[in-house]
Amino acid sequence: MTGGPILTAAQMRAAEQAAFDAGVDPYALMERAGALAADIIWRAGHRRDALILCGPGNNGGDGYVIARLLRERGVVVRVAALGDSRTASAQRARAAWGGPVEDMMTAPPASQMVDALFGTGQTRGLGQAVAARLCALADAATITHAIDLPSGIDADDGRMLSPMPHYGTCIALGAYKPAHLLYPAAGHMGRLARVDLGIALPGAMHRIAAPRLSAPGADAHKYTRGLVTIISGAMPGAAMLAAQAAAHGGAGMVRLVSDDAPGKLAHAIVRQPHGEDALNDGRIGALLIGPGLGRDDAARARLTSASGTGHPMVLDADALTLLAGDRVSAIPPGAILTPHEGEFVRLFGDLPGSKIDRTLAAARLCGAIVIYKGADSVVATPDGRVAVASGASHWLSTAGTGDVLAGLAAARLAVTGDPFRAACDALWLHADAARRAGAAFVADDLPAALPAAIAARL
Structure with a gap:
C-alpha cells in the first residue's frame, strides 16, 4: 500500500540533520545522492551529451557530483552554474568536478539537461530572466531531469513560484516531497524516481502504491467475503x-x-x-x-x-x-x-x-x-x-x-x-x-x- 515516504522540506532537513548528528558525513551523503541520480540519468541517456545546471546550495553540489560521475562514464558533460557554491559540501563537490563551469545565462543547450539549481529549500520563484533561460534550455533538450525537485516550486504544497518547464524525470532524494504529487507542480513532472539515501525517515505520510491483495480462501462464502x-x-x-x-x-x-x-x-x-x-x-x-x-x-x-x-x-x-x-x-x-x-x-x-x-x-x-x-x-x-x-x-x-x-x-x-x-x-x-x-x-x-x-x- 505504501510507495515511499513523503516528507515536507522541514521534515527532510530534520532527518538529514539527525543523520549528521549520528555521525554521517554530509559530503558522503551528497556523494551517495549524486551517484544514485547519475545511475538513473545514465540509464536514460547513456552517452548523449549533457548540461548540468548547478545552483549555489547543496542541490547544486549534487549536480557537480552527477557531472563528475557521468564524465567518468564517457559522457560529454558541461556544467553551468547560477552563482558560486555557498555550502562546504557544494564547494567540495565543485572542486572535485575540476572542470570548467559556464554561466547558465549564456551556456548553449545539450541533448540532456539536468536541473540541479534549487531543492527543497526554495521559498521564492526564480527571477524572470532565469526562469525563461531554464525553460529555453529544457525546450532545447530531448531528455530532461530534475534533481530532488524542479526549480521554481514550493516543496510543501506544489505551488509554482515561477514559470517552469516540464521534466521527463524527477529524481526525489531520500523521500518524496508533497510537490511531487500535488498539482499544479505534479503536472510538470513525468516519471518520478525515488532514491534511498540510507537515512532514517519518519513514516506518517506515504505515496499510495500498488496494493497486495489476497484471493478468497477455500472456506470463503458470500458473507465472509464482505x-x-x-x-x-x-x-x-x-x-x-x-x-x-x-x-x-x-x-x-x-x-x-x-x-x-x-x-x-x-x-x-x-x-x-x-x-x-x-x-x-x-x-x-x-x-x-x-x-x-x-x-x-x-x-x-x-x-x-x-x-x-x-x-x-x-x-x-x-x-x-x-x-x-x-x-x-x-x-x-x-x-x-x-x-x-x-x-x-x-x-x-x-x-x-x-x-x-x-x-x-x-x-x-x-x-x-x-x-x-x-x-x-x-x-x-x-x-x-x-x-x-x-x-x-x-x-x-x-x-x-x-x-x-x-x-x-x-x-x-x-x-x-x-x-x-x-x-x-x-x-x-x-x-x-x-x-x-x-x-x-x-x-x-x-x-x-x-x-x-x-x-x-x-
Missing part, C-alpha cells in the same frame, strides 16, 4: 453504478436498497426496497449512502437512519452535502468520506495550508477517514496517517467516476475491515481500471476493468 449495502435515492442510476463497482471490487455480495432501479443491473446484485429491514443485518460489512441520494426530506431521513445503524460506512456525494455545516458532528466515527473540492469546502470550510494539511485537519475534525478527491487525491485519518495518489488518467474527469470510487471503497471496506487500507486500495484500483479502459471512457466502463486490476495484484 456484504455491501448501497442505499439509493432520487437518482437511482448513480447508486446502480456504485453497486456494479462494489460487485466487481471483490465484495462477496451487494445489496441495492431502492424502490426504483431501472435499467440493466447484474443479476447477482440483490435489489431490496427501502425499509428498516434493509439495514438490520449484522453481516453488513460496509454501508454506502450518497450516490444519487437527493437532498430532500426523504434523503435526510434515509441518511439519519443509515448513520444510526453502527455499520461501517462510506459517505459520498449528496450525503456529504446533507452533512455540511452544523451536521458534521453527525458523521459516524471511522466512516470513509469521499468529497471532491466543492463538497470538501461545503463540509469543512476554507481550511488553510496545502491539500495534505487540509485533508488531515478535516479528518481530525470529523473523526473519519477522508478521501479528498481530485487530480491529486489525499487520504487522511484522525490519528495522522496520510497517503497521496497522483498521476491517474485525466479521463476520469467525467460523470459517474466518483460513484464508481465510492462503490469500490465500500467493497474494499467490506473485504478488509480497515477503512484506511480500503481507501488507499480503492484509489489505486480506480486509477488502474481507468488506465485499462483507455481514452474517452464513460464511468460505466470502469467496473468491468476492475477484475483485471485486482487479478494483477494477487
Whole structure:
C-alpha cells in the first residue's frame, strides 16, 4: 500500500540533520545522492551529451557530483552554474568536478539537461530572466531531469513560484516531497524516481502504491467475503453504478436498497426496497449512502437512519452535502468520506495550508477517514496517517467516476475491515481500471476493468 515516504522540506532537513548528528558525513551523503541520480540519468541517456545546471546550495553540489560521475562514464558533460557554491559540501563537490563551469545565462543547450539549481529549500520563484533561460534550455533538450525537485516550486504544497518547464524525470532524494504529487507542480513532472539515501525517515505520510491483495480462501462464502449495502435515492442510476463497482471490487455480495432501479443491473446484485429491514443485518460489512441520494426530506431521513445503524460506512456525494455545516458532528466515527473540492469546502470550510494539511485537519475534525478527491487525491485519518495518489488518467474527469470510487471503497471496506487500507486500495484500483479502459471512457466502463486490476495484484 505504501510507495515511499513523503516528507515536507522541514521534515527532510530534520532527518538529514539527525543523520549528521549520528555521525554521517554530509559530503558522503551528497556523494551517495549524486551517484544514485547519475545511475538513473545514465540509464536514460547513456552517452548523449549533457548540461548540468548547478545552483549555489547543496542541490547544486549534487549536480557537480552527477557531472563528475557521468564524465567518468564517457559522457560529454558541461556544467553551468547560477552563482558560486555557498555550502562546504557544494564547494567540495565543485572542486572535485575540476572542470570548467559556464554561466547558465549564456551556456548553449545539450541533448540532456539536468536541473540541479534549487531543492527543497526554495521559498521564492526564480527571477524572470532565469526562469525563461531554464525553460529555453529544457525546450532545447530531448531528455530532461530534475534533481530532488524542479526549480521554481514550493516543496510543501506544489505551488509554482515561477514559470517552469516540464521534466521527463524527477529524481526525489531520500523521500518524496508533497510537490511531487500535488498539482499544479505534479503536472510538470513525468516519471518520478525515488532514491534511498540510507537515512532514517519518519513514516506518517506515504505515496499510495500498488496494493497486495489476497484471493478468497477455500472456506470463503458470500458473507465472509464482505456484504455491501448501497442505499439509493432520487437518482437511482448513480447508486446502480456504485453497486456494479462494489460487485466487481471483490465484495462477496451487494445489496441495492431502492424502490426504483431501472435499467440493466447484474443479476447477482440483490435489489431490496427501502425499509428498516434493509439495514438490520449484522453481516453488513460496509454501508454506502450518497450516490444519487437527493437532498430532500426523504434523503435526510434515509441518511439519519443509515448513520444510526453502527455499520461501517462510506459517505459520498449528496450525503456529504446533507452533512455540511452544523451536521458534521453527525458523521459516524471511522466512516470513509469521499468529497471532491466543492463538497470538501461545503463540509469543512476554507481550511488553510496545502491539500495534505487540509485533508488531515478535516479528518481530525470529523473523526473519519477522508478521501479528498481530485487530480491529486489525499487520504487522511484522525490519528495522522496520510497517503497521496497522483498521476491517474485525466479521463476520469467525467460523470459517474466518483460513484464508481465510492462503490469500490465500500467493497474494499467490506473485504478488509480497515477503512484506511480500503481507501488507499480503492484509489489505486480506480486509477488502474481507468488506465485499462483507455481514452474517452464513460464511468460505466470502469467496473468491468476492475477484475483485471485486482487479478494483477494477487
